[in-house]
Amino acid sequence: MLFTMLLVSMLSHSALSSTVPLLTICSSAFTYSPNDQFAANLKRLLDALSSNTAQNIPNRPGFYNTSLDVLQDRVYGQALCRGDISSHDCQECVHNATHYIFTNCNKTDAIIWYELCQVRYSQSPSLAIEVYTGNLLDYNNQENKIVSKKTRFRKALMYLMNNLSIESAFSPSKHMFATGKIEFSKKKTIYGLVQCTMDIPPELCKQCLDSALGDIDACCSFRQGGIVLGTNCNVRFELFQFYNDTKNSPLVYPFPKGDEWKIWKTLVVTCTSILLLAIIIGSCAVYLRQKKGTKRDDTKENALLQELARPKTVMITQEGNLVTSEELPFIDLATIRAATDEFADSNKLGEGGFGSVYKGELPDGTEVAVKRLSLKSRQGLEELKNEVILIAKLQHRNLVRLVGCGIEGDEKLLLYEFMPNGSLDFFIYDSERRCQLNWETYYNIIAGIARGLLYLHEDSRHKIIHRDLKPSNVLLDHDMVAKISDFGMARIFCENQNAANTKKIVGTYGYIAPEYAMGGVFSIKSDVFSFGVILLEIISGKKNSGSYLTEYGHTLLSYAWRSWKDGQEVEFVDPWLMESSPPHEVLRCLHIGLLCVQEDPEDRPKMSEVVVSLRGSESVSLSEPKQPAFALGRLVPSDQSTVYPTMNGLTLSTILPR
Incomplete structure (x- = not known):
């Protein structure tokens, strides 16, 4: 199930005002003008949502979806009201939501949540098929206190919410909405609410709710309340009754018997185990201190492996990113070996800095690319964990999809969707293969890379910097759609973070931004630089790492700049490309690349x-572009260079500015 979900941790009843939006997301990169046809169509569609959603309450409680198409500017929309409110409250909430989102968002794709309803519109018809991009937001709410008796509270909470999920998804009379409560102590009761949009089948509703509850369990199962806001499902719990008790009869669940004894038994066993473990560790302390540093590395490696491979584990990064092993299929080594014919050389697709890549076919017929990390590489393990944490929830048309993960003994494997047309560098540097693709295909590849980076920088749950964007990390599927791959060096930024500094420079020479290569400072603009280099390489058919002794300069960037400045842009563009494409489009891409x-x-x-x-x-x-970085730069002689170690085994020489 693919869906979008935002996790919110907040407790005070006053914070959930019915007149103030809980959250608004204007997610599209494209805007519309107030006077264009899309705006007119959107206005009519939102009015229809406001008037029709409440009318459907008797038969299909508070849900309505529709579309409008005038002059080929189609827009799709849907509205959902909470299942325990009246027709009047539903209509008022949807009216407020449509008015607010139309007034405050000029994007072609947006969604807004209120306490009692949600409204969404989009240019895409697939409103019921969404991408999971979970996000943990810390509101630092002082009233959201940690509960006592955490184990008992969590047991009661998850017992309640799991039962409510089953009721809402599979009981037709519930109309995909359920409320209930459970008493976890003599004076305290947990109240819960779950709901799905009614354009998805029961199985997907349950799957959506299960994923939401996984995040609730990870972040809020020890707090006094929590909310999950999603495009296809919503979940909330509190220690006070926040829903309408008379509108929809809530379910009452008894606390499972014997849990108190189980809790104490678990505590006794755990404490005893810890004590025994402490004795063993103490008796071996002298021996451990004599071990070499490599043994400490092995211990760290084993810990990372256990963290990744532990069933039903929840990994929470320092940046607040949630990844559960349930969301990433773990595939046993025997299946992977069979899929690749025991990693046969005939199935080998290539060699990377951390190991080899093989083509494979899973038992269900799915073709995959298996990235087999070096058996004894600790760096490879760090990369694997980074990729798992980053890609497990990243789903976008222009990002390579991670199919699964295999960890067994020394074997560390990542399984990606198979890209039959290989990588971009296979086409752009060879004069014969370049001619196999027309300009429209190249233009779509350029636009695809741009959309993939836009998703990473602005539209995903976190701001993500790739740090190693280059043609070999841009893969092409059956339809030549560009997909960014290899996130082993990527970094997550916090919401308000714009740049970071590191002493460890990673990446590939020729694509690294100057501020990163010389000062260790990287940001989203570092990826923009790499994108610009790729764009210039596509247009010219030449590598940036080469040397071009022409009247226009010594490097590809200086060559492009001098050609532009002297009005001789056509000298830079590959002649075949100029002959087979609209010249203004190619020159515009050259302009964008220089910027x-x-x-x-x-x-x-x-x-x-x-x-x-x-x-x-x-x-x-x-x-107008300015002179690019290192337009007249040169490499420092090898005996004068400062070398930085990189994660992929490459080195970087310090580069002198002009």
Whole structure:
């Protein structure tokens, strides 16, 4: 099940005002103008949602979806009211939501949540098929106190919410909505509510709720309340009755018998085990201190392996990212060996910095690319954990999908969707293979890379910096759709974080931004620089790492800049490309590429601006580019260079500015 979910931890009843939105997301990169046809269609659609959602309450409680298409500007929309409210309250809430979202969001895809309803519209028809991008938000609510008797509370909470999920999904009379309560002590009761939109089948409703409860369990099962807001399902619990008790009869669940004794028994066994373990560790302390540093590394490696492979585990990163092993299928080694014919050389697709990649076919016929990390590489394990945490929940058309993970003994394996057309570098550097693709395909590849980066930088649950974007990390599927891959070096940024500094420079020479190569400072603008280099390479058919002794400069970037400055842009573009494509489109891409590789990160555009520029064609004006970074730079002689270790086994030489 693919869906979008935002996790909110908040408790005070006053914080959930019925007149103030809980959350609004204007997620599309594309905007509309107040006077265009899309705006007119959207206004009519939102009015229809407001008037029709409440009318459906007798038969299909508080849910309505529709679409409108005038002059081929189609827009889809849906509204959902909480199942325990009246028709009047439903209509009022949807009216407020549609008015607010139309007034405050000019994007072509948006969703808004109130306490009593939610409204969404989109250009896409697949409103019921959503991408999971869970996000943990810390509101620092002082009233959201930690409960006492955490184990008993969690047991009661999950027992209640799991039962409510089953009722809402599979009981037709519930209309995918259920409320209930459970008494976990003599004076305290937990109240719960779950609901799904009615455009999905019961099985997907249950799957959506299970995933939401997984995040509730990870973040809030020891607190006095929590809410999950999703496009297809919502979950909430409190220690006070927040729903209408008369509108929809709540379910009452008794606390499972024997739990108190089980809890004490568990505590006694756990404490005893810890004590015995402490004695064993103490008796071996002298021996452990004599072990070499490599043994400490092995211990850390084993801990990472156990963390990844533990069944039903929840991994929470320092950035608040949630990943559960239930969400990422773990595939046994025997299945992977059979899929790759025992990692046969005939199935080998290539060699990377951390190991080999093989083609395989799973028992269900799914073709996969199996990334087999080096058997004894601790760096490979760090990369594996980073990729699992990052990609497990990242789902986008222009990102390679992680199918599964295999960890057994020394074997560390990642399984991705198979890309039959290989990587972008296979086509752009070879004069014969370049001609196999037309300009439309190249243009779509450029736009696809841009959309993938936009998702990572602005539209995913966290701001993610790839840090190793290059043509070999852009893969092409059956339809030549570009998909960004290899997230082993990626970094997550906090919501308000714009840049970070590191002493360990990673990446590939030729694609690293100057501020990162020389000062260790990286940001979303570092990825923009890498994108600009790839764009210039696609247009010219040349590598940035090469040397071009022409009248226009010594490097690809200086070559592009001098050609542009002297009005000789066609000298830079591959002649075949210029002959087989609309010249204005190619030259516009050259213009965008030069804007992306400017020396000052502040001068480079954001990926949202790049996407709009590519999509807007001549209607979107572009600023004049400045001289790019290292346009006349040179490598320091090897005996004078400062070498930085990198995670992929490469080294970087310090580069002198102009």
